[in-house]
Amino acid sequence: MRFDAPFVLLAAPIVALLVTLLAWWARRARVRRAAAWSEALGRVARRLDRAGWLWLGMAALCGTVALAGPRWGRQVVTTEAQALDLVIAVDLSRSMLAEDVAPSRLGRVQQQVRRLLHDLPEDRVGLIGFAGRSFILSPLTGDASALQLLVDALHPDLVSAGGTDLGAALRQGRELLLASDRVADRVLVVFTDGEAHDSLSEVLGAADRLRRDGVHLVLVAEGQAAPSRIPLRTAAGEIEGYQEDVGGNAVLTQRRDDVLTGIADAAEGVLVAAGLGDQAGAVRDLVQGYKRAPSRSAATRNDLPRGWIALLAAVAFLLGQAVTRQSAALAVLLLAALAAPAPAQGPRNAGDEAWRAGRLEVAAVRYLEQARAGEGGDTAWYNAGSALLAVRRWPDAREALVRAARSLDPEVRFRALYNLGLMALRLAASDSLSRDAHLAEARARYREALLLRPGSADAKWNLELAVVTPPPASGGGGGGTPPASGGGSEQEAPSTPALSREQAEQILESIAAEERRTRQEVTRRAGQLRDTRRGRDW
Numbered sequence: 272m273r274f275d276a277p278f279v280l281l282a283a284p285i286v287a288l289l290v291t292l293l294a295w296w297a298r299r300a301r302v303r304r305a306a307a308w309s310e311a312l313g314r315v316a317r318r319l320d321r322a323g324w325l326w327l328g329m330a331a332l333c334g335t336v337a338l339a340g341p342r343w344g345r346q347v348v349t350t351e352a353q354a355l356d357l358v359i360a361v362d363l364s365r366s367m368l369a370e371d372v373a374p375s376r377l378g379r380v381q382q383q384v385r386r387l388l389h390d391l392p393e394d395r396v397g398l399i400g401f402a403g404r405s406f407i408l409s410p411l412t413g414d415a416s417a418l419q420l421l422v423d424a425l426h427p428d429l430v431s432a433g434g435t436d437l438g439a440a441l442r443q444g445r446e447l448l449l450a451s452d453r454v455a456d457r458v459l460v461v462f463t464d465g466e467a468h469d470s471l472s473e474v475l476g477a478a479d480r481l482r483r484d485g486v487h488l489v490l491v492a493e494g495q496a497a498p499s500r501i502p503l504r505t506a507a508g509e510i511e512g513y514q515e516d517v518g519g520n521a522v523l524t525q526r527r528d529d530v531l532t533g534i535a536d537a538a539e540g541v542l543v544a545a546g547l548g549d550q551a552g553a554v555r556d557l558v559q560g561y562k563r564a565p566s567r568s569a570a571t572r573n574d575l576p577r578g579w580i581a582l583l584a585a586v587a588f589l590l591g592q593a594v595t596r597q598s599a600a601l602a603v604l605l606l607a608a609l610a611a612p613a614p615a616q617g618p619r620n621a622g623d624e625a626w627r628a629g630r631l632e633v634a635a636v637r638y639l640e641q642a643r644a645g646e647g648g649d650t651a652w653y654n655a656g657s658a659l660l661a662v663r664r665w666p667d668a669r670e671a672l673v674r675a676a677r678s679l680d681p682e683v684r685f686r687a688l689y690n691l692g693l694m695a696l697r698l699a700a701s702d703s704l705s706r707d708a709h710l711a712e713a714r715a716r717y718r719e720a721l722l723l724r725p726g727s728a729d730a731k732w733n734l735e736l737a738v739v740t741p742p743p744a745s746g747g748g749g750g751g752t753p754p755a756s757g758g759g760s761e762q763e764a765p766s767t768p769a770l771s772r773e774q775a776e777q778i779l780e781s782i783a784a785e786e787r788r789t790r791q792e793v794t795r796r797a798g799q800l801r802d803t804r805r806g807r808d809w
Contacts (some may be wrong), residue, residue, distance in 0.1 A: 273574060275340025283335035291328030298324050326592035333585035341581065342574035353393065353563035356411055356455050358444045359384055360399040362463035362493070364435040365427045365514055366524040369464075371499040372545075377425065380462040380493060384422050386551035387460075388415045391558070397447050400425060401440035403432025411451060437467040437534070441477035445486055455564035458487045460554055464494040465527035465534075474530075478537035488540030489557060490531050491550050498523035543722070552681055553722045622654060634658045635667075642671065649678035653687050660694050668694060685723045692716035692733060699737075713737040 274280050306313025361384065367377040388396065398408040398421055408421050427433075440461060448457040459481065467474050481488050500521055501514035514522040526545055535542040543553050622637035638655035641647050647654070656671030672694070675687035692713045699709035717734040721727060 272341060272343040275342070277339065279335060280339035280341075283332055283339065286335045287328050287332035290331035291324055294324035294327040323592050326588050330585045330588035330592070333581045333588065337578040337581035337585060339578075341577045343577055344573075344575045346572045346575055348572055353565060354413070354455060355391070355394040355458060355558060355561055355563045356397075356448055356451050357391065357394050357458045357460060357558065358397040358399060358411070358447050359387070360401060360405070360440045360444050360459065360461045360463075361422075361425055362402070362435060362437075362440075362461075363400045363425060363427050363430050364402040364466070365433060365501055366435070366464055366466050366522075367493070368427065368503075368514075369494060369499045369501050369524050371495040371497070372493070376464055376493045377427075380491075381422055381425060383491070383551040383554075384462070385419060387554055388418055388422070390551060390555045394558075394563075395451075398422070399440060399444055399447070400429055401436060401443075402427060402430035403434035403436055404430065405436060405439040405443045406430070407443065407447060410447065435463070435466050437461075437463065437465075437530075438470075438473040438477045441474065441481060441488075441534075441538075445477070445481055445484060448486055449484060454562070456487060456561035457485065458489060458558055458561060460489045460491065462491045462493060463531075464524065465492065465529075465531040466524060467527070467530050471530065471533070474534055475537045478534045478540070481538045481540070486538075487558075487561065488535065488538035489543065489554055490535050490540060491543045491554065492526055492528070492531050492545035494524070494526040494545060496526050496528065498525045500524075544719075547719060547722065548677060549679070549684065552679075552684070556681060556723050557725075622658070626658065631658060631661045635662050635664065639667065639671065642674075649675050649680060649683045653678075653683050653690075656687065657690055660690055663697075665694065665698065681723050685720050685727075688716050688720035688723070689727075689730060689733075692720065692730075692737070696733065696737060710737050 302313060302316045305316035361377075361380055363377070367375070367380070369376055372379050392415055393413070395411040395413055396409075396415070396418060397411040398418055400406060400408050409418055412418065440463075441459070444459040444461070448459060451457070478488065501524055502510045503512045503514060505511050516522055531542055534540075541557055543550050543557075547553055620637075620641075622634050622641060625631075625634035625637055635655065635658035638651060638658050642651035642655045652671045653675035656668050656675055659668035659671060669691070672687045672691045676684055676691060678684045678687065695709045695713035695716060699706045699713065702709060714734060714737045717730050717737065720730045721734070724730065
């Protein structure tokens, strides 16, 4: 047995003693006052509720024990669900210790993997670590708590061989997934900065083998494109130097987009951008459409919470003390009379009322006040940004929508990104001097939104307007209303679009074909590089 709050358990006898003494003193005072009124009334008072003070003391003891959070016992829980087979491979080379992103590349990966495990509780997940060689940390399992412990312990010191062998990670991930005989889709998610020290031709061959075997590859890029040094820290967290090569020169590491793009193309997989704030959410949304199979898993839960037993005992003591008093029935009747149901009324939202009345300036002010007061969470920021966008208060709208775009709710995040792209389109139409910058921002916002909702026709349509034509005053499509309360919503669609949807689809196909040719050329040039793994341990 253990307790969540042992110090509360230590206080339980003291609390029980105080309550018992107060209850005993109150009964004694009541009896004394009754006897002072009349001897007969005093005899009645002494006869009634003789053990009530003891009942209250026991209730206080049991209630305090319940607050201490007692835990004991073991339970085997069997769950049935529609599960996906997914393997997560994490780059543990020393280049992942670079701190060009906070807290470091590896630290960010750990954060994203924890969130991904939390968002996919029903799927079977395996874990692989790799550097100069690859090794399995966990086979496919539904025990997310055990995987969380393994993720917390990830560090380059776990791997005996330095360097980065991406090919070995792809091959081992494939073998682990193909070992399952289930009919579910198989997904390999690789978190890496792309610094592959093995031969690129071997990595591309392993990626192509994934494609031929039907394994879906999701590459998650980490780090910055600018070179960064690799700090070496002591156990106390202090920097004692930087990684050096065999010649004593400081090692510079950077994200290799050319390598990552080539691998994603060879496997016909997906590359999640390093600049995306919520990479775990993007991966979760990508795998939602894959085929799942029935799965049954058993997990053992230790130290089950048992505070409810002590709480139930406390309630029983209180009920026992109440029913032994003559005034108990009268108190129950009084409470029943006072507890008459009142008509439920939800809180009025001044911003919603102003939005419905068409007073957009007032709605924007009310929504912004609500968001800055901490009411309504991310939805309040989204509502404020949408209303400010409607009245063309660009700086305030951008601030509010950027806050909403950091939401953990994918629906709010998508709508905020959509409206940020819409604002950029409108600014591009009205600001000819900075038109290219606004169009670039619109493209970035809509591409990030499409990672969250790949099937959004409106986002695709507006992305095409940002890519190939000067945008009209209003962006195409519309995201609907906020998912929670609030009146803010995306703006109306343009009445006269510059292109038909068929023309936009043709242009999209031609752009995609050109991008594939560019990536293939980059891959061909990178494939001419020789193996430079010798002497590298980062």
